[in-house]
Structures are given as C-alpha cells and as structure tokens.
Amino acid sequence: MKGGHGLLLATIAISMFLDGLDGTVVNVALPSIAESYGIGTGDTSWVITVYYLVMAGLILVFGRICDKGAIKKVLIAGMAFFTVGSLFCGISPSLPVLLASRAFQGVGAAMLAASAVMLGVKFLPKEKLGLGMTLVVMGTAIGVALGPSVGAALTEMISWHWIFFINVPIGAVAIVLAHKAIPADRGVEKGDLDVVGSVLLFVAIVLGLFVIERIPSAGINVTSGVALVGCILFFVAFTMYEKGRASPVFDMTLFRNRDFDKATMAYVLVNLTIMGMVYLFPFLLKKTFGLDTLGSGLILSLQAVSMIVCCVLVGKSTGRVPNRVFAVVSCSIMLLFMVLASTFSTDTPLTFLAMSLLICGCIWGIGGGPMGARMVDSLPDEQRGSGSSMVSFVMYFSSALGTALFAGLFGFGSGEGSASISDVSVETFMDGFGFCALVAIALALASVYFAWSLKGEGVRE
Structure with missing residues (x-):
C-alpha cells in the first residue's frame, strides 16, 4: 500500500479525533446550553444522545458499505456531512433546530467511525490490529x-x-488529507444494504432510549x-424481518460465539457507565464546586x-500482552x-x-482499544468485517444508552425529574449524583x- 501503514494510521487517528473533539466540546458547554434554553438534565441529555443515537442506528449500514469496498x-x-452539520449546529436558534443539526452531524460521524475502524481491519496486518484499534482510542483521546x-x-x-x-x-482540512492519504476504492461490490432492517432497528433504538431516559424520572405515562x-413491536418486526436474510444489517450469528458475547458485554458496560457519569461531571463542577466553564474545561x-x-x-505492548489482561485491568480501574x-x-x-479524573482517563486508555480488538479477535476471518462494524455500533449505541x-x-435519584439544573439545590443535585454513582x-x-x-487466549493473541 502506497505510503506504508503510517499514513493509514494517521488517517484513522484524525478521523476519530474529530469525533473525540466534538464529544467533549459539547459536554463542557451543556450547562450553558441548558441555561440558554431553560431546560433540565433530561432534555439537555438529548444534545448528546441524538448524536450517538444516529451514529448507532447508521453505523452498521455504513460499515456494510465499507465492507463492500467503498471505504x-x-x-x-x-x-x-460532519463539517456541514457542525455549521448548522453553530447557527441553531432553538433546541429543536440544534437537535436536528446534531442528528445531521451524527450521520457524518457514523460514516467516519465505520470507515476509520474498517481501514484498520481491511488494510493493517493482523499483528498491528491492536495498534490500529488503540489509535482509534488515541485519536479520540486527543x-x-x-x-x-x-x-x-x-x-x-x-x-x-x-x-x-x-x-x-x-473538517475542511481533513477532507483534503483523506483524499490524498487513502487509496482509491477498487472492486466495490454491489449488494443488498437492508434498508428496511436498518429503519426498523433505528426506530426501535430511538423509542427504547426515549423510554430509558423518561421512565426513571417521570414514571410510566401515556407517552x-x-x-x-x-419499541417492542419494532424490535419484534426487525427480528422477524432479519431471519434468513443473506446480508442482514445486524449479524446476529456473531453472538453465537460466547467469547465474543462476553467481550461485547464488558465493552458495553464500560462505555455506557463512563459516558453516563462523565455526562454529569460538567454540572457537578459548576453546581457543587462553583467552577465557571473555563475552570470546568x-x-x-x-x-x-x-x-x-x-x-x-x-500501543507499545500490543501483541505482547493479551487483550484480556487489558480488559480486566480497565474494568477494575x-x-x-x-x-x-x-x-x-x-x-x-x-x-x-482531579486525581479521580486522572484515574478515569486510564479506563479507556488501557481498555478501549484492546477490548475492541478482543471482540474482533474472537471471530473467524470471514466475520472480521462484520465484527469491526459491531465494535463501532456497540461503542456509540452504549454511549447513547449511558447518557x-x-x-x-439522576432525575429519579434527585427526586426532581427533568427540572432545570439552575432550579435544583446543591444538596438535591448531589442526591442524584450519588445515586448514579x-x-x-x-x-x-x-x-x-x-x-x-x-x-485466557484469544484467536489471535
């Protein structure tokens, strides 16, 4: 491959850098957004949730397209898409417009995440897959x-x-660099992209996340x-529709592998728990510790x-230390x-x-790449493409789920439902935060x- 693996690894890192930058840039501004629109934690969470939701709903589709050669x-x-969506977000005059713009931005982010991970799986040698997955995490980390x-x-x-x-x-600079860095697509296969299955799964996820966010704080009501x-009906319809399909959007046969199931569960639990708690931290710093936005950042x-x-x-230990070891250490931290x-x-x-946040950073720094690699490593060669798409799906679905x-x-633990953060006392806020912890x-x-x-040993460890 022209330019060697270095340029490819750099492209992977830059693509994920955009996603990482957007995630924390938005997170630290959530209290300001909440005050600007006069909304509470429940409503504000959708600024993050809708972004990850769209990513989770579309990433398998784009992963399938990449797997067919159109990386x-x-x-x-x-x-x-990501660049234009960012512009729309910046000029949003209201919360509904901002959420719609975040959804548009999420479409681009889904394309980036699917293709960045697939670049590593398709073009890196097997012994460098762990390094590639670690760079996915590192690009995000920067x-x-x-x-x-x-x-x-x-x-x-x-x-x-x-x-x-x-x-x-x-984004504009990244488009130019990607055009020069990535080899032209060749031998792109045509095939069924399973649009119907994608729509059914997406709607089921949207409704499910809405229920998960609302019921703890507001209880069961008509809505x-x-x-x-x-959610139940759409998920049942999705399951029935997917049976027997040659190219399903969600390859359920992956979950016949028990080691893949365990690696996936660990990955889901780490991601949703970290994302859920980190979502609350900007509010904690402002409400409880009295820091301004700059100090919180x-x-x-x-x-x-x-x-x-x-x-x-x-990254330096990849190939010498089993991925399982990194997974256990990460979850323990x-x-x-x-x-x-x-x-x-x-x-x-x-x-x-501050010390606690330093410890928190070690969780993904140690386990993020190896846990994703372990999911793929537990699968046979013919399922590695589907496995890499599943890694991305799990990452962003669990991010939306956790938020x-x-x-x-928080609404349940504080007893305030979706009340505006500015109207909640410090003691009430800490009740909600403590319950979440x-x-x-x-x-x-x-x-x-x-x-x-x-x-103890994976397929390729």
Whole structure:
C-alpha cells in the first residue's frame, strides 16, 4: 500500500479525533446550553444522545458499505456531512433546530467511525490490529483532551455556538488529507444494504432510549407507555424481518460465539457507565464546586491526559500482552473510579476530584482499544468485517444508552425529574449524583466479571 501503514494510521487517528473533539466540546458547554434554553438534565441529555443515537442506528449500514469496498468514499462523505452539520449546529436558534443539526452531524460521524475502524481491519496486518484499534482510542483521546479547554474558552469568551464552528476548518482540512492519504476504492461490490432492517432497528433504538431516559424520572405515562409498546413491536418486526436474510444489517450469528458475547458485554458496560457519569461531571463542577466553564474545561482535560499516556503505553505492548489482561485491568480501574465518585460531596477537595479524573482517563486508555480488538479477535476471518462494524455500533449505541440512562437515573435519584439544573439545590443535585454513582458501581462489578471470564487466549493473541 502506497505510503506504508503510517499514513493509514494517521488517517484513522484524525478521523476519530474529530469525533473525540466534538464529544467533549459539547459536554463542557451543556450547562450553558441548558441555561440558554431553560431546560433540565433530561432534555439537555438529548444534545448528546441524538448524536450517538444516529451514529448507532447508521453505523452498521455504513460499515456494510465499507465492507463492500467503498471505504474512501464513505470516509470523505462522512467528513463533509460532519463539517456541514457542525455549521448548522453553530447557527441553531432553538433546541429543536440544534437537535436536528446534531442528528445531521451524527450521520457524518457514523460514516467516519465505520470507515476509520474498517481501514484498520481491511488494510493493517493482523499483528498491528491492536495498534490500529488503540489509535482509534488515541485519536479520540486527543480530541477529548483538547475539547474541554477549547470548548470552555469559546463558551466563556464568545458563546456556546462557537464550540461547533471549531469543527468547520478542521473538517475542511481533513477532507483534503483523506483524499490524498487513502487509496482509491477498487472492486466495490454491489449488494443488498437492508434498508428496511436498518429503519426498523433505528426506530426501535430511538423509542427504547426515549423510554430509558423518561421512565426513571417521570414514571410510566401515556407517552412513555406508547413508546415502550412501539419499541417492542419494532424490535419484534426487525427480528422477524432479519431471519434468513443473506446480508442482514445486524449479524446476529456473531453472538453465537460466547467469547465474543462476553467481550461485547464488558465493552458495553464500560462505555455506557463512563459516558453516563462523565455526562454529569460538567454540572457537578459548576453546581457543587462553583467552577465557571473555563475552570470546568481545564479540570475535565485531566481525564484525557491520562488517557493519552495510557494509550501510548498500551500501543507499545500490543501483541505482547493479551487483550484480556487489558480488559480486566480497565474494568477494575473503572470500579475504583466509581467507588471514589460515590464519596464526592460539597466538602470534597478539588485536588481529590482531579486525581479521580486522572484515574478515569486510564479506563479507556488501557481498555478501549484492546477490548475492541478482543471482540474482533474472537471471530473467524470471514466475520472480521462484520465484527469491526459491531465494535463501532456497540461503542456509540452504549454511549447513547449511558447518557440517556444516567439522565433518567439522576432525575429519579434527585427526586426532581427533568427540572432545570439552575432550579435544583446543591444538596438535591448531589442526591442524584450519588445515586448514579451507586448504580455505576454495580455496573462496574458486572464489567469486571465479564472481562475476567474471557478465555485466557484469544484467536489471535
């Protein structure tokens, strides 16, 4: 391959950098967005959830297209969608317009995530797959590292709308680089993309996440009840439609592999738990610790710093240390972090919080790449393409699930439902945060179990 593997690895990292930057740039500005529109944690969570939701719903479709050979086209189109979507987000005058723009942006992000992971699976030698997956995490980590401080500075000095404008010049440059770096698509196969199955699955996911976010804080009512019934019906319809299809959008045969199931469960639990708790942190820093947006951004950047350091160390150990070891260590660190988070109070020193965030960054820095690689490694060669798409689906679906779930759990634990954060007392906020931390401890224990129960040696470890 022209340019060697270095240029390919750089392309993977840059693609995921855009996703990482967008995630934390938005996260740190959530309190400002909530105040701007006069909304609570439940409604604000959809600024994040709708983005990951669209990604989860479309990433398998784009993964299928990439698997058929159109990787370069998908990646460049994804960068274009992402850039234009960012512009739309920046000029959004209302929450509905912002959510629609985030959905459009999520379409591009789905293309980027599917193609970036597929680049590694298709073009990297097997012994460098772990490195490629680690660079997926590292690219995201660098974006995560810059996001809080850049987003906080823009929000504090100008307005939160500018956190989206920052993606526009980066996306434009990335399109040019990708065009030069990636070999032209050759031998693109034509085939059934299973549009009907994709729509059924997407609607089921949307309705399911709505129910998960609403029921803990608002209980069962007509709206959530109808959504719950609709979710079940669409999922049943999806399952029946997918049976016997030659090219299903969701390859359920992957889950006949017990080691793949365990690796997937560990991956899901880590991602949804971390995303759920990290979603609450900007509100914690502002409400409980009294930090402004800039101060919150600097504190949140600590998480990404340790993530990058761990990614570098893990990348050097790829191929020599089994991925299962990294998975167990990562899940164990998550358990420690959640125990620490459960002790946070109005009297907690800021230095203790900073130390906890450094520990939090080690979770994904150590386990993110190896756990994704372990999912793929547990599969035979003919299923590796589908496995890589499933890694991306699981990552973003669990991100949406974690954000929606913990927004609902916070409303339940605080007893305030979806009330505006500005109207909630510090004590009430900490009640909700503490309840979420206890749930997170239980989820972390489950992740340790699944990681530990993986086979000692994977197919390619």
